[in-house]
Amino acid sequence: MKFQKDKIILDKIVNNLDRFALDFVKILEKKADYVLVSGYVSILFGRSRISEDIDMFIPRMEKTEFSALHNSLLKDFWCLNGDDAEELFDLLMKRHSIRYARKGKVIPNIEVKFACKPSDFESLSKKIRVEIGKKALFVSPIELQIAYKERILKSEKDRDDALHLREVFKDNISKKKIKYYEELVMKHD
Template identity: 25%
Template sequence: MEKEAKELRKLISALEESNCEYVIVGGLVAIHYGRNRVTQDIDVIVGNCDIKVLLNALVKQGFEFSRQELEEAFKERGRITLFIPEDVLFHVDLKFASDDLDLEVLKDRVRDKLMGIDCWIESVEDIIVAKLIYGSSQDEEDVIAVLLNKGIGERLKEKAKKFKAYNKLCGIAEMIGLVC
């Protein structure tokens, strides 16, 4: 995890130097909440920011990407991959907030230490709901591990209802012996 920590530190530095609203999501956060697995990327959602300042900060930190593609992703509220020169496999998936779930995740982010680095991460409730919505087999395995480690609280139930993932949450909970 040394490589991941190094790249996360560079990404957080660029985002915070740019005064961007951001939240780290996905696999690294699932690992943080108790899932034992590996990941090949850092997933981040970015909200409000000055794109020119962010672009310069990312270049300064050594990330490789198309400036034009980054500006288009910002305008279209899409996503872009940031490459790491020394590592062809590991990368950053940067998504600009575009829907209600992204905005909810940004609103309810928590400040915590991820791999020893102080940053904004997805709340435990939001990672579970997001992974229930996306629903790949890896997402379901992440949900199971996080639920077994963190349990099911009322806040999670409410978020799952809000995003129409409550039945799926309860189905997985029942399957692993938790009460929904």
């Protein structure tokens, strides 16, 4: 793992969950910005557990833009919540998530939400590029993930995810930033 100013370079052997994320964003990023958050961020950086889903924020967009994105995703994926782009858009606008999986499968799936809270926008605007070979994924700032898991989610699994990130990034994270994000999420989440 190499840390550079604005990116992290991972020399990992890609697993099936990584492959799923890479294949999905390869299509999505042609139409929209995105950031990966929560448990998959810990797994990407080595956490020894699996997850049936990957959480993602995308910026709010117009209905026509979403329809174009949804239609392009349907090439390799299907939406578990339904086929109708208008109905799916309405779900997103009501702050619900929608899930996509590979055709013919249910798990793993990617849970997509429109960014709506200050911490969601912070994840998007301060996202970190993670390069894996010639490919890349964008993830939320590590300090924000630690703060969110320790202060908001607080389950045993989330505390372990946060502990893993604290240990792996112990020489590369800012305690000042964690404190800042703790205050942000405690105020708005």
